[in-house]
Amino acid sequence: MSETLLRIAVVGDVHGHWNEADVQWFNNSALDLLLLVGDLAGYRHAGSIKVARSLAQLRLRTVWVPGNHDSAHPLQLLGEMLKNESLIRSFARGQDQRMADIRRAAGGVETGGYSIHTIPEADLAVVAARPHSMGGPRLGFRPYLERAHGVASIEASTQRLKALVAGSQATRLIFLAHNGPTGLGGSRMDPWGCDFRPSQGDFGDPDLAQAIAHARALGKTVLAVVAGHMHRRLKGGGIRTSFLEQDDIVYVNAAEVPRILRNRKEGSERRHHVELRVLGHGCEARDVWVEATGPVGIPDDRH
């Protein structure tokens, strides 16, 4: 049995299912780091702010990467889904301010996106990949990504991520993204397979896949890739593969939605996260359901 060097919690798409009870539990835990894959709220900006304010109360080091719901106007999100350029452009204008609001509300929590978050004592870095991913081959939220990050295409995003990886001093990397990479299968059951089209297909991020391959080519050890976006519970029934080990990399789709399940009759609830244990060699991941009884919190915003 290899020694555990770090214990990391990964919270999947929150969609409003986060409150003070989570803050208390994580603050009292013996974890070293908390990662959130984004989508703090559903369609209301106020919901994102509320979750971000609560995250600011965490005493545990926390890194999150914005999802497609974070700082998006509902009509902008609709435009992205319909690929309607005029809707996308019109409602992208306020996104800088909305993103600034969320960052401010999140206080000391690190907002990731084309960024490196180092843990020098473990010779490890968290690479926060492209923020606001909609999944698939198309670059979502292009006007905002161009303004905020200078990225206007999937190719530019790939180059940015590759440069980030090459510039990291750490030998061991964990990728944190909203959506996972391409290359893990094109069936609806696969970790980032498409479950909303009859034709199915691989709905991963191609730029992320290339960044992972680049890290390996440079001799880095990619311990894990953690993401969400493609909910575990599939449209049309079934549960997707949420953990996969390939080429010694542990892939985790943490999108257990809703992440809080409650039994009102019994007055109990269960809250989900994934625990990632970084070992001397490699890492292990498993689902954790934290059980609680007593008064249950009501989430403010549903997906």
Ligand SMILES: [Fe+2]
């Ligand atoms: Fe999402």
